[in-house]
Amino acid sequence: MIELRDVTRRYDEGPPALDDISVSIAPGEAVAILGPSGSGKSTLLNLVAGLDHPTTGTVTVDGVRVDRLGEAASARYRRARIGLIFQFFNLLDDLTVADNVLLPAQLAGTGRADAERRAADLLARLGVSRHADAYPGRLSGGERQRVAVARALMNNPALLLADEPTGALDTASGEEVRKLLTELHADGQTIILVTHDLTLATACATRTIRLLDGRVTADGRVTADGRVTADGRDYAAGSGR
Amino acid sequence: MSALGRVVRSGVARRRVPTIVTVLVVMVAVTSAVLGASLAVASRGPFERAFQQHHGAHLAARIDAAKATPAQLAGTATAAGVAAVAGPFPLATVSAGSGRFRMPPMEVAGRGTPGSAVDELTLTRGRWATGPGEIVLAVNGRFDGPLLTTGEELTLDDVPGNPVVTVVGFARSITRTADAWAQPGQVTAWQTAQSASQNQNQSETAGRAGYQMLYRLTAAGTQAQVEAGTEAIAAGLPAGALTGATSWLAVRRDVVGDTVLLIPFLIAFGLLGVVMAVLIVGNVIAGAVASATRRIGILKALGFTPGQVVRAYVMQALIPAAAGAVLGLGTGYLSTLPVITKTNDLYGTTDRGTAPWVGVLVVAGILAVVALTAWAAAARAGRLRTVDALAVGRTPRAGRGRWASRLAGRIPLLSRPVSLGLAYPFTRPMRSAGMIAAIAFGAASVTFAVGLATSLSRIDEVEDIAAVQVTAPAERPVTAPAERPEPGAEPPGADPPRAEPPGAQDGPPAISDPAKVAAAINAQPGTSGYLGTARTEVTTPGATGQLTAMGLTGPDASRYYRMVSGRWLRGPGEIVVATPFLTATGKKVGDQVTLTSKGSEGRDIPVRIVGEAFNIDEDGMQILTDQATLGLTPEAYYITVKDGTDIDEYAAALSTALEPLGAVADQVDHDPPEMLVLIDALAALLTVLLVVVAGLGVLNTVVLETRDRVHDLGVHKALGMTPRQTIAMVISSVVLTGLAGGVAGVAVGVLVQRTVLGAMGRGTGFTLPASVVDAYGPGVVLLLAVGGLVIAVTGALLPAGWAARTRTVTALRTE
Structure with missing residues (x-):
């Protein structure tokens, strides 16, 4: 379903953010991209989302060459296939919670009644429907991220991309989001999760890809007891190698 | 480089859009302001300035050489009210032409040099006439056009022997004292030849030998003062010696035309340019600084004092503003050049451009606005708590x-x-x-x-609105005022306006049979309507000096004037006037006044003011009335034609129809003044x-x-x-x-x-x-x-x- 082949992304001078990596992700997988700051995690996510283009290499999602899409086509691609969750929520402060959630559907031209019904369902499912008419500024961090997840799911995306979704949350709120992502994956949602939090990765993902300096250093599976294994060996949290 | 310098430099270089916009806005603002200021300056009495610069003649007098000696003329320098005098210059009226065209009679004055204490001439092309057979023509006169260039040879038809003269130059007289100039000896020779021929043939077309005297008066602001000066000069000469005189007031009225209302318009435009430029520059600078609040917060967090912040942002605004001001000054001066050139060309002024102080004032003013606005906006941001500045930025x-x-x-x-x-x-x-x-x-x-x-x-x-005019062609040299055409265009061959010379006939020739002419106009296919006009001089209590009364007739009369109050004329015994007339006489619409008609030996004619019209002619002192009120006969008709009428064909056909009546029809020139x-x-x-x-x-x-x-x-x-x-x-x-x-x-x-x-x-x-x-x-x-x-x-x-x-x-x- 998702295939990055020989991808390099270079910004100006200096070492590449991603250095000739190749990764494949199957439908229904929940993959955690792990690595320290500057390892290239967010760059990989941006390439899959069509927010950025590789310097070399190809990015294919569901047969679509995302690396070849122009701005308008990549916008339509995101509307149709991608749900994005950001570390700092990126909710629009001047829109109500309901309006924030409705926005992707409205941009896609979905009928108002259908969109409102879908938004109400999502807000109820994520436990924030009582805040539908409130503005994001009045919500807790956990509630904001739930709203952001609802917005990301609004167009029924085949792929949910989450960039440090608990990075700006306190422990309790982080736990809420963790459970939410686990539930979504259990329902069959394909997820790519960027994080440096191994606990989150092992809780939500079935597979982990570890990056360092733009290269894949490990590609492992999460066992039922929460361990990460690759090539038959356990990986310690944060070891990176 | 200091920290402040680096902040300023990066602020200017990195925020390119605000920097470029500031440069452009200030540039356009300075251009507008310089243009506006130059409009105001150019409109500040160009004729008066040119008149002063060239010592214009308040009075150009024509003297019968047979009745006054040069010594008697020199004696007029001491007449009451005379400040300076030039002359006597021999004056001849000659008709000239070439193989290509004929010219109407022109007055040639004999002057040794263009320089003079009164009416200094400006040589605009070629050189001065230094010998026999050479002539200099007047620019902005009747003979200035593409047909004539230096080197052109003209034959004088009415001078015995038909001598040939060469046009060696063109000169401007601010008071239009002559149509052409030649050496005094040359003019005297033509006079002598013409006089001899006149005695033999009793020719009526040749001019009589005469002198021109040019005077500057100590007081010449009003017609009454000019007339007083004329009378004082005439009193020092033998009876009948003064045969005519041209007042500078009449020339000014002709040259300045409608600018009585133009000047405030120009000043308003100029001020508009300056005020709008200032407001918009202020707005742009305030916006640019206000948008930098977060950056100001960061600077304060790094240790910048509010004073340093203000200095940094004032400098950041002033650097692009100064660049824009310099560019704007250049484009402003360039854009004013056509105005200056045209004003010089039309009025004879010698302005070289907008005064430097205008540019300095504009640039200093705009930069002060930039600095003040930047200071106010930066001071506000500088006073914010650092944390707030960072948050609200x-x-x-x-x-x-x-x-x-x-x-x-x-x-x-x-x-x-x-x-x-x-x-x-x-x-x-x-x-x-x-x-x-x-x-x-x-x-x-x-x-x-x-x-x-x-x-x-x-x-x-x-x-x-008139498409065609009908006039009776002059069969004699026209010496009386044709004035600004009223309404419509200049009758063909009209002279510059002349003040009333004692005993001279006034007005262009009247139409000999107005009833038949009107009938011919009405009968002409394509006629929509017409206005017949005639003018005379009247006096009325409360108004100083002679006033022009326009006698009107025809169905179109009311279409040429816009009413301010009251109503239009319905018949004889009624007049319509403009506001200055009402102000000067203390009358209002509905009041009765008495007109004393000069043409009827001082007959008193009671009339009622029935309406107030917007009429700027004669500085608003002109009187409009039915021609029957003053017993006038039309001098011209102004005709409107129906839509779709070919005006050339109409004028030609009407001319043919009018030929037996001694009148001609011409198309009206609608070109607006340059x-x-x-x-x-x-x-x-x-x-x-x-x-x-x-x-x-x-x-x-x-x-x-x-x-x-x-x-x-x-x-x-x-x-x-x-x-x-x-x-x-x-x-x-x-x-x-x-x-x-x-x-x-x-x-x-x-x-x-x-x-x-x-x-x-x-x-x-x-x-x-x-x-x-x-x-x-x-x-x-x-x-x-x-x-x-x-x-x-x-x-x-x-x-x-x-x-x-x-x-x-x-x-x-x-x-």
């Missing part, structure tokens, strides 16, 4: 404008990007107010400029410049807005907003502000136009008719109001495109 205050967002989201049929854009101005009310102000300034200036230009053209346009054309062009240029400044102000504001919103734009794009939708959102975000600014600007523009026109009317003593004041029809108002929207959308296009092109990942990274 980029994101709107929470809670603002949410109602608008909610409301816009509920509007059916609006796409979400459009409704998001429409709601945006309410989230940043202060910024939006600044943008509305920028648009309103632009819309107001365009509205005001359009209104002034419309009013200006309407002052003249009614008099332009100066008016130039001023209209400059006013249009000034308007365009102001619109550009307003557009740049909007561009600056929208760029700042878009920059501020770039992160939100990134979020929208991440959620699937296409570039087209992004453009729609950004454009929509200026629609309401554009409309609000347009409507407010039009209201202000109309208000200012009416206020200024009222003041101009009061200042010049005229009451302007509604058709001049009401310059805006509903369609124009609507167009002008939408103009605000156009300015806003045009200003937003660039940043909208920029927002659409910005890569989503870049926008998302921007905090």
